[in-house]
Amino acid sequence: DAMVIQNPRYQVTQFGKPVTLSCSQTLNHNVMYWYQQKSSQAPKLLFHYYDKDFNNEADTPDNFQSRRPNTSFCFLDIRSPGLGDAAMYLCATSRESGNQPQHFGDGTRLSIL
Amino acid sequence: LAKTTQPISMDSYEGQEVNITCSHNNIATNDYITWYQQFPSQGPRFIIQGYKTKVTNEVASLFIPADRKSSTLSLPRVSLSDTAVYYCLVGEDSSASKIIFGSGTRLSIRP
Numbered sequence: 001d002a003m004v005i006q007n008p009r010y011q012v013t014q015f016g017k018p019v020t021l022s023c024s025q026t027l028n029h030n031v032m033y034w035y036q037q038k039s040s041q042a043p044k045l046l047f048h049y050y051d052k053d054f055n056n057e058a059d060t061p062d063n064f065q066s067r068r069p070n071t072s073f074c075f076l077d078i079r080s081p082g083l084g085d086a087a088m089y090l091c092a093t094s095r096e097s098g099n100q101p102q103h104f105g106d107g108t109r110l111s112i113l
Numbered sequence: 114l115a116k117t118t119q120p121i122s123m124d125s126y127e128g129q130e131v132n133i134t135c136s137h138n139n140i141a142t143n144d145y146i147t148w149y150q151q152f153p154s155q156g157p158r159f160i161i162q163g164y165k166t167k168v169t170n171e172v173a174s175l176f177i178p179a180d181r182k183s184s185t186l187s188l189p190r191v192s193l194s195d196t197a198v199y200y201c202l203v204g205e206d207s208s209a210s211k212i213i214f215g216s217g218t219r220l221s222i223r224p
Binding site: 041091092104106 | 144145147149154155156157158159162200202203204205212213214215216217
């Protein structure tokens with residue numbers, strides 16, 4: 001009965017090789033978020049979608065892109081991963097934006113070789 | 114955007130009540146206070162949200178004084194499975210603002 005599903009749970013890619021992480025939701029929520037979480041740090045918001053409207057955080061590197069083809073799916077594309085991009089990537093949803101309770105997936109742990 | 118400050122870590126024992134306090138001196142009138150719990154290798158899980166006074170659910174209670182410059186998450190009779198990182202967030206319950214996770218409190222429960 002998972003509601004926010006992230007695939008894969010573990011992803012390994014090579015330095016500079018594009019990688020895509022995926023997220024799907026069964027909650028029919030309007031908002032989908034992508035966070036980056038490095039070891040022993042808090043999640044850091046990269047961007048979010050309100051429906052089809054994309055909202056990028058000011059300090060999110062251009063190397064990170066996102067797509068939301070429909071309500072249920074959202075993708076995180078890292079165009080040229082560097083060693084510093086190794087992290088856990090968390091997807092979350094909420095019914096509305098702002099301080100609405102967010103439902104998180106269990107993340108994809110990305111390793112860069 | 115109100116910043117939050119929490120203790121970095123706390124220790125307690127099974128069966129005890131644990132109170133984790135979060136400071137948010139710059140909280141705005143429209144801001145709500147939300148707490149999340151995160152276990153290793155999992156995403157954060159929503160625990161509780163409140164605006165003022167006291168909120169209680171099946172998991173925890175949230176105490177917010179009248180000036181709202183701090184809040185306290187109370188976990189009754191903790192068990193080993195409550196060992197986790199707890200995050201306090203402050204932000205508007207509307208479409209306007211963004212949410213920033215604070216540094217979190219690492220709670221360790223011992224037998």
